Amino acid sequence: MKQSTIFAVSSGQGKCGVAVVRVSGADAGVALQQMTGLRSLPKPRRALLKCLQDPENGEVLDKGLVLWFPGPHSFTGEDICEFQVHGGLAVVASILRVLGTLPNLRLAAPGEFTRRAFYNGKLDLTEAEGLSDLLSAETELQRKQAFLQTEGYLSNVYKEWKQILIRSLANLEAFIDFHESEDIDEKVIDTTVELIAQLQESIKKHLSDGNRGERLRNGVKAVILGETNVGKSSLINILCKRSVAIVTPIHGTTRDVLEVPLDIGGYPLILADTAGMRSDTVDVIEQEGIDRALKAYQSADLILLVMDANNYLFWHEKNPAGSLYDFVLSYVQKLKLADFLGNDTNSNLTFKKQCIIIVNKIDLIAEKDLAVFASFQNVISCKSLYGFTTLISSLTNELKLLCSEPSKDHPSMNQMRHREHLSKCVKYLDSFLSAKDRLADDTDLMAEKLRRSLRQLDKLTGTFTTEQLLDVIFKEFCIGK
Ligand SMILES: Nc1nc2c(ncn2[C@@H]2O[C@H](COP(=O)(O)OP(=O)(O)O)[C@@H](O)[C@H]2O)c(=O)[nH]1
Ligand SMILES: [Mg+2]
Structure with missing residues (x-):
């Protein structure tokens, strides 16, 4: 089934100088052409002043700027067109009404643009959460923390930790596969234990920030x-x-x-x-x-x-x-x-x-x-x-x-969700380290412990996720984001 193309006012509700109406999906280009009467799509990312019309009867609704962002180089990763129109209530209503009459177009749900961006790999879950926080930030330092998070500074920390786990797992798996046939260096085991011990330390330190990131986020x-x-x-x-x-x-x-x-x-x-x-x-x-x-x-x-x-x-x-x-x-x-x-x-x-x-x-x-x-x-x-x-x-x-000092080098986690996944991750690493003597003979079991801790980090960044979790996170967003 073809996915709908979605549209919404992205510039906030109510009377304002300029309103931005955003359309995202496979039919965004068609919508642009229908609304402007253009025979071909305009140059990407260049503003164009056009009359916007009702394709049904040619009635001009408003005159405004039109922008075309072909996917994948757009916010959602899909084709996007944007109309910057006068922010009067009736103007905006008329644009929305006409868009709603076009085939396969429908009004976006809260957070649906960002959700699509997430599905298309444009941002991970912590970056999406940062974006949500940026929209609701009320003070300067909340803004700073949220902005750094949308820019990926928090997710970089988690990605780095994931890399360490993936590397350790690869080492263990190589050991399982080859240690009997070939002479694989037994030192691999020691190195892995060393890496995991350091990783566990880092996560614990990140966790023991006295809720300072959460306080900055929540007040x-x-x-x-x-x-x-x-x-x-x-x-x-x-x-x-x-x-x-x-x-x-x-x-x-x-x-x-x-x-x-x-x-x-x-x-x-x-x-x-x-x-x-x-x-x-x-x-x-x-x-x-x-x-x-x-x-x-x-x-x-x-x-x-x-x-x-x-x-x-x-x-x-x-x-x-x-x-x-x-x-x-x-x-x-x-x-x-x-x-x-x-x-x-x-x-x-x-x-x-x-x-x-x-x-x-x-x-x-x-x-x-x-x-x-x-x-x-x-x-x-x-x-x-x-x-x-x-x-x-x-x-x-x-x-x-x-409160935490928003920082690029030491970004703070700032939600219960982060704390939960990280605590579970530490728990599996703990159990790995406390059983490390069994590493050589029970490598399979030990690898499983690492896999489980990796799964927690995957949940954190959204590499592994469920629809329910996404529903919870994206419903926090406003319509049009
Ligand atoms: N002279 C003076 N009166 C004050 C001052 N602060 C409060 N008041 C008065 O003290 C009374 C009690 O104040 P209020 O703020 O209701 O105290 P609360 O019961 O602690 O909430 C009121 O009549 C205030 O006008 C102050 O700094 N100087
Ligand atoms: Mg009082």
Whole structure:
């Protein structure tokens, strides 16, 4: 059965200056000629200004640029034609309607162009995933990571690993076939073990990146915690430059966990405002809010611990010899944040999770008392906006630690799917290495272990795949890509 030729708007939905309509498949050339009335196909990859018409009655629909990309040198590997037309809704609708009347043409499904590109070997699975990420990248560093991935930097790493496995397998197979008849060097076995041990090390290192690639892809989860009325909601409103959370002088205003996506220095941050922690509430709704805040704390990567400057001053006057550690300890105990501080022996302030301590409402402190706050790095006022430049740079530093630095030489994996296949691959390599003494007499079995680990890398890059998996990956794409 002949595969349909597909078409879609590739430039996004809605009214715009120019819309790009893309057609891919065996009948793309026919579509181009029908729409333009051209007797022959234009020169490849050269823009041509033409009137576009309804072939049924010659009605001119619009005037626009026409481009012809004969396969295999096209995005999908198939013949592609593109129409750049005026981006009015009716213009685009008329082009789509007419294309739909041509034989064997139909509207593309989400991701179908890219899926065809994948089938035609134009990109592998990790590159296709990179492309999907590039389309949804919201910050500069997400863009960078996704772009490098579409350019094949991640898949190059996996391809290199596959080569090592393929070479090792070839060595073992040669050994199986020839070691009795010919004198094949027994060193082949040692070399293979050595190669596999190194490979396993590299994959383990790639895996143990502390989810930094995944965080950059999905956003770092940060949660604002603190007592009621210290200015948590005021803080989130300032950071996201709009009034997302209700701010009042009444204790216990915030109940739901409120999440907003932010771009901080190019890093994606998903910041959550929470209900203030206090133990004496009798309000069931507020108590539910506090429980939710605790849950948000459990799953967060980064904590913004907010306190009121006056409360600290009060504590300090009562405990003049108390250290910052003592204060934070008493504060988190009051908030009932168990397991918050690190296990330190000499009262150094360390945290279980990355944490920024923020002292708010510094505007309410008298000049003579300001010196008391010298040991805090982040002293702010949500009222006067004092201290926000420092706070933003503290945040950026924390995000740098939590996310991977997009790099050509050490690209990070960034999806559960990658992690799963790589973990399984390591498992088979482990089992190969732990049984390596049997290599000489049970070479078949040992080769099978390598074959299985290779299969995992094949799944990763898509050399081996299933329709179901492709459905999952390509449905993430938009129509027209
Ligand atoms: N003077 C002063 N008041 C603040 C500051 N930040 C917040 N507030 C006030 O403190 C009250 C509680 O603020 P809110 O953001 O709702 O605190 P939350 O309960 O921690 O979310 C409100 O009346 C705010 O206007 C600040 O930096 N200085
Ligand atoms: Mg609040």
